[in-house]
Amino acid sequence: MEDGQYVPGSIYFYAPNKGAPIFLAVVFAASGCYHTYQCIHYKSWRLTGLYVFCAVVFTAGFIVRELGAFDYTNLTKFIVTICLVYAAPPLYELANYNILGRILYYVPYLSPIHPGRVITTFAFISAVVEALNGNGASYSSNRSLPQSKQDVGRALLKAALLIQLVVIALFLLLAGTFHARCRRAGITARSPRLRGALHTLYASTGLLAARTVYRVVEYWSVASLRDGDGADHVGAVVRYEAFFWVFEAALMAANTLLMNLRHPRRYLPEGTGTWVKRDGVTEVEGEGYKDRRRFWVTVLDPFDLWGIVRGRKGRAERYWEEAAGGEGEGEGEGEGEESKQGGGGKGKGGDAISAGEAV
Numbered sequence: 613m614e615d616g617q618y619v620p621g622s623i624y625f626y627a628p629n630k631g632a633p634i635f636l637a638v639v640f641a642a643s644g645c646y647h648t649y650q651c652i653h654y655k656s657w658r659l660t661g662l663y664v665f666c667a668v669v670f671t672a673g674f675i676v677r678e679l680g681a682f683d684y685t686n687l688t689k690f691i692v693t694i695c696l697v698y699a700a701p702p703l704y705e706l707a708n709y710n711i712l713g714r715i716l717y718y719v720p721y722l723s724p725i726h727p728g729r730v731i732t733t734f735a736f737i738s739a740v741v742e743a744l745n746g747n748g749a750s751y752s753s754n755r756s757l758p759q760s761k762q763d764v765g766r767a768l769l770k771a772a773l774l775i776q777l778v779v780i781a782l783f784l785l786l787a788g789t790f791h792a793r794c795r796r797a798g799i800t801a802r803s804p805r806l807r808g809a810l811h812t813l814y815a816s817t818g819l820l821a822a823r824t825v826y827r828v829v830e831y832w833s834v835a836s837l838r839d840g841d842g843a844d845h846v847g848a849v850v851r852y853e854a855f856f857w858v859f860e861a862a863l864m865a866a867n868t869l870l871m872n873l874r875h876p877r878r879y880l881p882e883g884t885g886t887w888v889k890r891d892g893v894t895e896v897e898g899e900g901y902k903d904r905r906r907f908w909v910t911v912l913d914p915f916d917l918w919g920i921v922r923g924r925k926g927r928a929e930r931y932w933e934e935a936a937g938g939e940g941e942g943e944g945e946g947e948g949e950e951s952k953q954g955g956g957g958k959g960k961g962g963d964a965i966s967a968g969e970a971v
Contacts, residue, residue, distance in 0.1 A: 616851040623690045624680075625846065626853050633678035636861050640670040643868040653728040654877035659714060663871055666700040670864065673697040697860065702738060704867055705780075706822055708813060709734045711876050712787055715809050717884040721792040724786060727884070737779050744772035773828045780821045787813060802892030809879035812870065819867045826859035 619627045644667025651664060673696030677903055680689035709731040716727035725733070743794045751757060751765025794800045800807050826849070833847030849855045886897050 616848065618623075618846075618851075619684070621795060624683045624684055624853070625850055626925055628676065628677065628681035628684055629853060630681045632857055632861070633681060636865060637671050637674040637678065639865050640667045640868060643667050643865075644671060646872050647868070649876050650872070650877070654875065655882055656877045659710060659880070660707065660876055662703050662710070662872070663868060664704050664708075667868055669696050669700040669703070670868075673700070674861075701820060701823055701864060702742070704816070704864070705783075706731070706735060706737065708816055708820070709783070711809070711813055711880075712727040712783070714876070714880050715787075715806070715813070716790060718809075718880060718887055719790075719794060719799060719806065720887055721890070722790060722799070723795060724789050730786070734779065734783060737775075741772045741775050741779065741904075744768050744775070748772060758869065769831060773824070773831055776824050777821070777828065780817060780824065783816060784814075787817075797890065799888070799890065799892040803888060805879040806888070806892070808874065809876060811877070812874040812876065815870060815874075816867055819863045819870070823860060823863045826855065826863075830855070878928070921941065 618625055622628075644664055647660065649665040649669060651660055656659075673693050674695065676689055677693040680686060680693055683689060713727045713730035716723040716725065716730065720727065745768075748768030751761050751768065757765075787810065791882075792802065794803075794806065801808070829847075830849050833849050872917045881895065886895055888895050
C-alpha cells in the first residue's frame with residue numbers, strides 16, 4: 613500500500629508496482645494483435661495502422677517498466693519506459709486527425725476544411741509542440757547550464773503542454789463545427805454510420821484530453837521544485853503511483869480497446885472516393901475530393917481563407933452536385949429531391965449505392 617513517502621534510491625520516487633505492468637502489457641499486446649487482424653480484415657492499414665504501432669510501443673514500454681520495478685535505481689530502464697509510454701499518446705492523436713479527415717471525405721460538401729489537410733495541419737502543429745518539448749527537456753535537465761537557461765527550458769515545456777491542450781480544443785472545435793452543419797442539414801439523424809464515427813472520435817479525444825491534463829498537472833508539480841527542496845515538497849500526483857495507472861495507463865488502454873470495439877471502418881468506407889449524399893443514406897463512389905489549388909497552397913491555407921476573401925465560390929470541384937443532377941447549392945438544399953431519386957441513377961460523381969451495401 614502506498615504511503616506517499618520517498619523510497620530511498622528510487623528514481624520513480626516510489627517502489628513501482630510489479631503486477632500492473634504485466635497486466636497492461638498483456639492488454640496492449642492483445643489489443644495490438646486484434647488491431648492487426650482488423651487492419652487486414654477491413655483493409656484499413658492507412659486509416660488505422662497507427663493503432664498497431666501504438667500497441668507495440670505501449671507493450672514494450674510496460675515490459676521495460678516491469679523490469680524497472682525490480683530495479684528501480686536503474687536510470688536507463690527508467691528513461692526507456694518513460695520515452696516509450698510518452699511516445700504513443702501523440703500518435704493516437706495523429707490517428708484521430710486521420711479519422712476526422714476521412715469523416716470529412718464522407719460528407720465533403722459540409723467540410724469546413726480540405727479533408728486531406730486535417731492531418732497535415734494538426735500534425736504540423738504537433739511537430740512544433742514536440743520541438744518545444746525536446747528543447748525544453750534538453751535545457752531543463754542540463755544541470756551544467758545556468759539557472760536562467762534551465763528556467764527557459766521549464767518555460768518551453770510548460771508552453772508545449774498548454775499548446776497541446778489548445779490543439780485538442782481546436783480539433784474538437786473543427787469536428788464540432790462540421791457536426792453542427794450535418795445536424796442542420798439533417799444528415800446525422802439519417803446516417804448511423806456518421807453518428808457512430810463522430811461519437812467514437814469524441815470519446816477517444818476525450819480520453820486523450822484527460823491524459824494531457826494529467827501530464828500538465830504532473831509536470832507543473834515537478835517544475836515547481838528547486839534544488840534543495842525535500843521529498844515533502846513533491847506533489848501528490850508524483851508521490852502516488854496510482855495517478856499514473858489511472859490517468860495514463862488506464863485511459864490509454866481504454867482508448868485502444870475503444871478502437872477495437874468501435875473500429876472506424878465499421879462506420880467509414882474503405883476509400884476517400886466514397887461519400888454519402890444529402891439524404892444521409894445513399895452512398896456514391898467517385899474520384900473523391902478535388903481541390904483546384906496547388907498542393908502547397910492547400911497546405912498553407914487549408915481553409916481557403918484567401919478564396920473566401922476574394923469571394924470565390926468553392927475551393928473544390930463540386931462533384932457532389934454533379935452526381936445529384938446539379939441541385940443543392942446550400943447545406944440543407946436538395947435533400948428532398950435526392951431522397952426521391954433514391955440513388956438509382958449515375959452522375960458524374962460516380963455510382964450511387966445503398967449505405968447498407970457498403971463494406
